[in-house]
Amino acid sequence: MMTKKNPLRRIAAAASALALVGASALAFSAPASAAGFVPPGEDTGSLTLHKYEKDNMPGNPLEGVVFTRQSVGTMVGGVCTAPDLNTPAGWELANSIIDSFDEVTGAMGVGCLIGAPTEFPATLADGSTTASGLKGLYIIKETSPGPNLIVAPAVPFIVSVPMPVEEGSAWDFSVDAYPKNTLTTVTPTKTVGNTNDGGSVVPGAVVPWTITVPIPVAAFPYTTIEVSDTPSAGHTFTAWTSVQLNGVDLDAADYDATGNLLKLTDSGLAKVNAITTGDDPEVANLTVGLTTTVSADVVPSTLTNKASVKLNGQTSPTGEPQSHWGKIIVTKHVKGNENAVLKDAAFNIYAKGTAATCEAAISGGATVVASGTTDVNGEFSKILWIANAQAADTSVKTKAYCLVETAAPAGYILDSTPREFVLSTNNANHTTTVMFPNVKPSSAELPLTGAGGTLAMTVSGLVLVGAGAGAIAVARRRSHKA
DSSP, X not given: OOOOOOHHHXXXXXXXXXXXXXXXXXXXXXXXXXSSOOOXXXXXXXXXXXXXXXXXXXXSBOOSOEEEEEEEEEEETTEEEOOOTTSHHHHHHHHHHHHHSOTTTOOOSSOXXXXXXXXXXXXXXXXXXXXXXXXXXXXXXXXXXXXXXXXEOOOXXXXXXXXXXXXXXXXXXXXXXXXXXXXXXXXXXXXEOSSOGGGOOSTTOEEEEEEXXXXXXXXXXXXXXXXXXXXXXXXXXXXEEEEEETTEEOOGGGEEEETTEEEEOHHHHHHHHHHHSSSSOOOEEEEEEEEEEEOTTOOSEEEEEEEEEEETTEEEEOOOOEEEEEEEEEEEEETTEEEEEOOOOEEEEEEOTTOSSHHHHHHTTOOEEEEEEOOTTSEEEEEEEEEEEOTTOOSOOEEEEEEEEEEOOTTSBOOOOOEEEEEETTSGGGEXXXXXXXXXXXXXXXXXXXHHHHHHHHHHHHHHHHHHHHHHHHHHHHHHHO
């Protein structure tokens, strides 16, 4: 003989929920010594749902989840009619509804639905929500995840209010149920381009970044998808450059980009939900590109860039890739005396690239990336890019440049031999110093030819002078005779 399942056990199994009844919550309609159930009468009761993450009760309550309740009955004369829980016939109908209910899928068997569903208040911070004034048989469904990434919602379940309590043959008018959920998480990533836009290596450079968001399969449609970007000091958000869903550009109407916040609109959410929910759901990949601009007053440092992604109410941070910037300080001085500094020496800086030497780089067409002139302190300095690196890359970064003097200080000889210098993240403050000497040419006194030579030159000079005077005298005598 098959034993009929107790309605309480059927309700609990169908709900994937544990209906717990505390002694203080019991309201009895018959003495504890009664042999059987006395009809519950016309009193109404309450149903409190306690929402926790799956297998984590009583921890991790879920706030903001919405459930509905709807009266359940059977067809009587072509009308869906609620069973009368005060009569044996009514409980016979209720038992048939409960026994035919599929606790795995939440599908109705012989039961039918009466009227429209009514929402419970959204669950509070402790995961609870209560509905009062209830009497009858109800199906409970989870209809909104609130700010939670629910990948598997609670299966619908049937509950009666009041609920029969086998021990003592009493009725529980304050029913508690614990529907569970399976949550999912999202791990967005952020990367930085290997080079800056246009290959720029000086302040003002535009740095490209990419945020990738794997949007999980979900039990409910997504209602909020946002991406925000927050650069550290030293660079500022510039623009969103691309927005793609599964590699396909979204239309401009699919998202709203205001400053450093990008938010999918209803049409964009619909495209995501078409992928992540439904009969054959799969993960959707949202990829957005953006740029930041390195500030003119940036100091040598590592610039980080963090971002966060909000799916419904859950915010997840990305890793923080970096853009490394260093500083070259050139000190111009008199050769042999580093304290004797020289102003007005002009320089060009070239990126060495992959060339073996600076000479090869410059002769191979390397362009000038920076230039300047030493000041009264004999110094010339520039902030220059070292490298971009992904969040997990903690290795030392270096970049080689070539320094060429293009004009020497006044009175000194030009030294146009290219000099290589290397900026490194391993240096203090990412700073490298180059001491650059200049040589001042001396004007030597010409030597005389000696005493004898001087006397000969003097005598010769006197002879020439005397000859000249005699010639003048002869010319005058001739003039008088004439």
